[in-house]
Amino acid sequence: MAGVTHSTVSRALHNSPLINRETVERIQRIAAEAGYCSSAAARSLVTRRSDTVGVVVTNIADPFVAGVVSGIEETADQHGFSVLIANSNAEPEREVRVARKFEERRVDGIIVTSSRVGAQYVPLLSQMQVPIVLLNNQHPSQFAHSVMIANTQASLDVTRHLIGLGHSRIAYLGDRYGHQSDTERFSGYLQALEAAGLHFEPELAVHGDGKAEGAAAAISALLALADPPTAIFCYNDMSALGAIRAIRDHGLRIPTDISIVGFDDLYISQYLDPPLTTVRQPMPQMGRMAMETLLRIFAGGDAEYDLKVPGELIVRGSTAPPLIPRLTSPPKLLRKENHE
Numbered sequence: 001m002a003g004v005t006h007s008t009v010s011r012a013l014h015n016s017p018l019i020n021r022e023t024v025e026r027i028q029r030i031a032a033e034a035g036y037c038s039s040a041a042a043r044s045l046v047t048r049r050s051d052t053v054g055v056v057v058t059n060i061a062d063p064f065v066a067g068v069v070s071g072i073e074e075t076a077d078q079h080g081f082s083v084l085i086a087n088s089n090a091e092p093e094r095e096v097r098v099a100r101k102f103e104e105r106r107v108d109g110i111i112v113t114s115s116r117v118g119a120q121y122v123p124l125l126s127q128m129q130v131p132i133v134l135l136n137n138q139h140p141s142q143f144a145h146s147v148m149i150a151n152t153q154a155s156l157d158v159t160r161h162l163i164g165l166g167h168s169r170i171a172y173l174g175d176r177y178g179h180q181s182d183t184e185r186f187s188g189y190l191q192a193l194e195a196a197g198l199h200f201e202p203e204l205a206v207h208g209d210g211k212a213e214g215a216a217a218a219i220s221a222l223l224a225l226a227d228p229p230t231a232i233f234c235y236n237d238m239s240a241l242g243a244i245r246a247i248r249d250h251g252l253r254i255p256t257d258i259s260i261v262g263f264d265d266l267y268i269s270q271y272l273d274p275p276l277t278t279v280r281q282p283m284p285q286m287g288r289m290a291m292e293t294l295l296r297i298f299a300g301g302d303a304e305y306d307l308k309v310p311g312e313l314i315v316r317g318s319t320a321p322p323l324i325p326r327l328t329s330p331p332k333l334l335r336k337e338n339h340e
Helices: 006-013 021-034 040-047 063-078 092-104 118-128 151-165 180-195 215-223 237-249 267-271 283-298
Strands: 052-057 082-087 109-113 132-135 144-149 170-175 205-208 231-234 259-261 278-280 306-309 312-314
Touching (some): 006 021, 052 063, 052 092, 063 082, 063 109, 082 092, 092 109, 092 118, 132 283, 144 151, 144 180, 151 170, 151 180, 151 259, 151 312, 170 180, 170 215, 215 231, 231 237, 237 267, 283 306
Parallel strands (some): 052 082, 052 109, 109 132, 231 259
Antiparallel strands (some): 278 312
8 A cells, every 4th residue: 555565564663763754654644544453463473572471460359469560561561562461369270270371372471479389380480481470479490580578577577566566475367378478477577576585476376368358267266365465467468457357356456455567558558447557568669570570581681580679667556565565675666657
């Protein structure tokens, strides 16, 4: 229709400086009038690139996932990539199937949030030969990179904050699925107790499923103890939401009877009553970093295998000194968030 070669059309549609401006505008006008749409599938056969990234999430309704995906999509769009999203429903077998399907679709790379597969990825990736970034979990290998918050340090900060308020019976409500993030947060909790000279009581370590509903049974077990905790550090904000509900169902007050700390700083956390003390994870930033890692791999550059992002302890109204404080003088408290 334009009376030029295919290569000239291709260059014109990509605004190549090799084609004069008048020809570019004429070809683009003809393409618009004809309703022309390029074939990404055909182009990928030639370039061996699909300009597509697959993202495997545990649950698209999870607010943490939504924050991360927004960062991934923003960066992908800026670099001309499309994003395909699939739920694993927190099932390891389904996660592997989804990753395989993405490979069949010839995606250029895969990002997996809160992976349930763990060590199985090493042989899987050796077969797939597709670069994968694990976000909020950690199992780097030749084919897997990771972006993760500095869990241990953030957990140390949380536990020190509670000890500083005077708490000595501090429980940890973890995630039963065995995330690396859960392991690291529990480790920081233990380190803080040891540094403060507090003995770890195994009965104070309970597990939910990372969701609000899964916290109820764990909280009931803690409150049934002869000497229940005066503070609970929850694996994530969703667990903290369930913990708050369960504690109130038992007729107890927060933070007067029990202090609660979460992890993530979901949007709703600041609007709870009382507002939730938590660790802020920069979710969009982590998504951007995961996508940027893939972009560096695509370009043949060096990409770090283990990126750590610092968390920030946000102190709000869900934590306070216990009714019967410890006799030892507490360490210096961390700053209180400004709600002006």
